[in-house]
């Protein structure tokens with residue numbers, strides 16, 4: 001089994017990556033995890049192309065912007081599952097994560113483009129590294145977007161700086177579980 005781990009933090013050694021890495025260590029006992037840090041990629045914001053607010057996304061299932069978005073979508077289509085990990089900003093996802101998911105949600109409305117996205121098992125991880133508030137609301141917002149992309153949200157894991165050590169253990173176990181689960185699904 002293989003998964004893509006999409007990170008919405010700017011810090012490759014920060015708390016979001018710590019949390020995602022704990023998940024990966026569990027997962028990698030059985031599978032392979034590839035990590036992508038969104039801010040290292042070129043991903044522009046949605047242009048709301050047409051007067052209607054839609055664009056090629058709905059008509060053709062692709063985005064008019066030529067950047068790294070499409071290649072990440074292709075990777076998503078090829079893996080067995082995806083993990084989305086974001087730092088909590090204002091009780092919500094980071095801008096890079098929002099930007100990516102905004103565009104993914106749009107192309108996923110297209111019947112052809114959603115093949116390989118719809119029904120794919122995903123996990124969300126939201127890490128509040130300041131006061132610790134807002135991890136749960138962030139999970140709520142992220143789950144809604146992931147569901148409207150058509151993913152099957154298997155779990156959403158809120159973490160806060162104050163309990164990150166404990167949550168790393170939970171994440172490790174969830175990573176182990178996700179690998180077993182995907183293996184069973186594959187048959």
Ligand SMILES: Cc1cc2nc3c(=O)[nH]c(=O)nc-3n(C[C@H](O)[C@H](O)[C@H](O)COP(=O)(O)O)c2cc1C
Nearest residue numbers: 009014015016087089090091128129130131132133
């Ligand atoms: C714009 C902004 C808003 C933030 N809002 C919250 C928040 O609502 N709750 C919280 O606990 N921490 C908040 N923080 C702190 C981040 O969650 C914290 O820096 C987090 O550890 C970043 O993850 P990283 O270590 O992966 O970069 C905020 C930070 C920024 C930059």
